[in-house]
Amino acid sequence: MIDAVPEGFAPHFRKSPLTDPWEPLYSRVLKNEVQLGLHVRPAHTNSRGLVHGGLISALADNAMGLSCGTYMPERTRLLTASLSVDFLGLAQIGQWLSVETDFVKPGRTLSFAQCFVKADGKPIARANASFAVSRPSE
Secondary structure: OOOOOOOOOEEOOOOOOOOHHHOOOEEEEEOOEEEEEEEOOHHHEOOOOEEOHHHHHHHHHHHHHHHHHOOOOOOOEEEEEEEEEEEOOOOEOOOEEEEEEEEEEOOOOEEEEEEEEEEOOEEEEEEEEEEEEEOOOO
16 A cells, blocks of 8 residues: 655655655645655664654754755755754654744844654654855855
């Protein structure tokens, strides 16, 4: 059986060697937000079969950085300056994990964001990050 992907999600457009083992990874691009999602599989879990905190942290960082980028001129680079994650609950194999950025404060030198990571719609983590803004020289 093929797992259903929520409406608006498509294969993630930003591939990386870090996320390759987590595929298939999905994203949904909204006006000022990039959401990420995946169906939890064994490759996403720790030895207890629960979603690994490192996965949550990496996906939150990715979604918040991409969401901040929607406010920036093309070719602007954002580098994670700080990242904090509060774990609120658990996610297990088979659940739909989504990362939804709900706050972005863009800036000239620093941008800030907050997101919630949800398992089947229930918050399991909250993350905050700041990103150093690097603009390309003209």
